[in-house]
Amino acid sequence: MASSRVITHPLSRRQILKGGAALGLGSAAALGLRPSWADPWGQTSVYAKGVEEGPEVSLAIRRESILIDGKKARPFSINGESPGPMIRLKEGQDAVLRVTNLLDEPTSIHWHGLILPPGMDGVPGVSFPGIAPGETFTYRFPVRQNGTYWYHSHSGLQEQLGHAGPLVIDAAEREPFRYDREHVLLLTDWTFEDPMSVFRNLKTAEGYYNFQERTIADFFADVREKGLAATAEMRGMWAKMRMSSRDIADVTGSTYTYLLNGHSPEENWTALFRAGERVRLRVINGSAMSYFDVRIPGLKMTVVAADGQPVQPVPVDEFRIGVAETYDVLVAPEDDTAYTIFAEAMDRSGYARATLAPREGMAAEIPERRKIADRGMEAMGAHDMEGMDHAEMEGVADGDMEGMDHSTMEGMDHSNMQGMSDERSRMNANGMLAAGAAQPGSRYDQAGIGIDPEARRMLVYRDLKAFTPWPDRREPERELELHLTGNMERYMWSFDGKKFSEVSGPIHFNKDERLRLILVNDTMMEHPIHLHGMWMELENGQGELIPRKHTLNVKPGERVSALITADAEGSWAFHCHLLYHMDAGMFRVVKVS
Amino acid sequence: MRKTLLIITLGLIATPTFAAGKHGGSHGSESEADIDRTIRFEAGDMWFDPEGLDIVSGETIRFEIANTGNLEHEFVIGDTSAQEEHRKMMLEMAGSHGESGVHGGHGGHDGHDMAEGGLGSSMPAVTIAPGETAELVWTAPENAGDLEYACNIPGHYEAGMYGDIDFQG
DSSP states (O other): HHHHHHHOOSSSHHHHHHHHHHHHHHHHHHHTSGGGGGTTHHHHHHOOOOOESEEEEEEEEEOOOOEEEEEEEEOOEEEEEESSOOOEEEOOOOOEEEEEEEESSOOOOOTTTTTOOOOGOOBBBBBBBBBBBTTTEEEEOOOOOOEEEEOOOSSSTTGGOOOEEEEEESSSOSSSSSOSSEEEEEEEEEEESSSHHHHHHHHHHHTTTTTTTOOOHHHHHHHHHHHHHHHHHHHHHHHHTOTTTSSSSSTTTTTTTEEEBBBOOTEEEEEOOOOOOOEEEEEEESSSSOEEEEEEOOOEEEEEEEEEEEEEEEEEEEEEEEEEEEEEEEEOSSSSEEEEEEEEETTTSSSSEEEESSTTOOOOOOOOOOOOOOTTTGGGGOOOOOOHHHHHHHHHHSSOSSSSSSHHHHHHHHHTTHHHHHHHHHOOTTBOTTTTTOOOTTTTTTTOOOTTTTTSSSSOOOGGOOOSSOSSOOSSSSEEEEEEEEETTTTTEETBBBBBBOSSSSEOOOTTEEEEEEEEEESSSOEEEEEEOOOOOSSSOOOGOOOEEEEEEEEETTEEEEEEOOOOOOOEEEEEHHHHHHTOEEEOOOOOO | OOOOOEEEEESSSSSSOOOEEEEETOOOOHHHHHEEEEEEEEETEEEEEEEEEEEEEOEEEEEEEOOOSSSSSEEEEEEEHHHHHHHHHHHHOSSSSOOOOSSTTTTTTTEEEEEETTTOOOOEEEEEEEEEEEEEEEEEOOOOOSEEEEETTTTTTTTTOOOEEEEEO
16 A cells, blocks of 8 residues: 555646546555545445454554645554554454554554553553554453544654544444444544644744734724723733633644545545435544534434443534544435535634535535634633623632632533532532532533534533443542643643642542542633543433543533543553643543552 | 223325224224234334334234333334424424433323324324333325334434335235
């Protein structure tokens, strides 16, 4: 595959694409125009072409020249593909995954969302030493779950450069939905810059990639709308937080090319269907830093799984997918026409796009992009400006980020505030909320910044509901509260104000205890928090039917909780899945013993 | 296990739909004799087994539908557009956010009812709690367009809980 890619011929890219099509889809894939798992006909008509079928799989990691968005690039490749091939396992197998490092630097692969022995988790320095250049590491683990997952490097910033791929586990038993065809949609954010220089830019110049900062014109517009005093006050508040209200994402479309199955919006990767079919889309956010809002204008999407776990079906028009999350949705296109799969970056600085069509070469209209959102009061936990009490706002403005008083935060959340008497009635003997109850300060019924809930039906965490209770139904024995903290200006990100380099030791879970992890986001950005080795049962208010996830999106100012059964002895990574946040220190080790 | 018997006669076009329901063992006098065949259905999460049905116009079928899933389901017979109307209605009843999955889909009746399919038409329907079995007796019409059976509780149809009814001969 690699060799066929470097053939020099005088054809234009368009001609190559045409030629590829003429030779058949397989040839197009052989030319490296798309990762071969991203075959347009999906699983039902094409098998094993480029898909690495388990239980035994060999993967070779290289750095090589591959065109991305038609431009020269040097991504990491896995078996000649970037992003890598789909690994397809079956529930009940014993997987043997051999990873050979053909780089001149150490590498690793973490199997994101899989429950496995600690030595097989693939985090250098936590699970194993990493894979040295020239070495092969063999991962062996029993596959005892099913669904849509992914894999990626857990070494440095390699993941930013395509060191990732889909991981699908076929269920041993009938799944709670049915479909005729499936496609994997892997979202990534590609940069032609060196990730180290991206990180340096973030460190040295806050807002480096943010070209949407407020200007003097915005200031006068604000003054017109809100009056001079309020405007000045808000400006002061943001200045104190060392943030701009337009810091929706810290790395943006100014450097990123958003890819869907390795293809830029212009390349328009196409997923094929026949009218009347029910199509399962396995959507994976394999980005380093980007949240996406995904929709297919003209089609209702029914969410049937979150983070690989089945959920009671929820018909929606759009869903927000945090970094490292996965959602499975079903669509049923009735017409013989093309539909745009539109994944708009949360900060509106760009989008990934593909087409769902009955034939190659079709395209549908690309929706108008929404305007950049302003964090405004939404970030502070209030749903709308009008409901905002002025005194509370001052309270916040006076507090520094780290020093933010939690009680103030709670008080601000008008939309979700529970009455105290109601609260007490839901408490158990230990004075803790009953298992499954939503924490005050959570906003599970909101999708987040930049979303007009009236515009279309948007998936929210509250919608996620399991079919049956998870096996461990014990009430939590204790609560562990962690604050997500940061200083945007110095690009420091941490838990409880301490970077990973500053903490004295791991977070300790007692073996087999049932605990409640409470995450309080003291920052003004979303953080997708990922726990390795154990599920987090998101207490979204669905009682016994709470969903379990491997990655929890915590919105700015939000307080969320998850129940954990600490049954996985060993050391596990626990971190923010925004790559540069993790690298900056928002990372801890959890030790279960 | 509670059994509900509902007898439905779907007449010709422009004939008002006639439905009669009885509980327990005291079936209507015409029921047993008029039933041409009995079909056992399984309603799981989120599927029907069988996934399709061949019928002959005019035959009277007794459906025995066992809910083997964890959620409440319904079994509604009607044409695709009426089913879609019914789904829209149920989605609105469920509200936009919060509690997904409507309980007692047809307004708290004891298991069976006619489901509103828009434009004043109604469809034979039965709601089945998890672990229970319900019965529905239905006479296939002479001419009925695109008929299907479906569960229209929000998300269930979309997840695949429906099947086509094909007329033979």
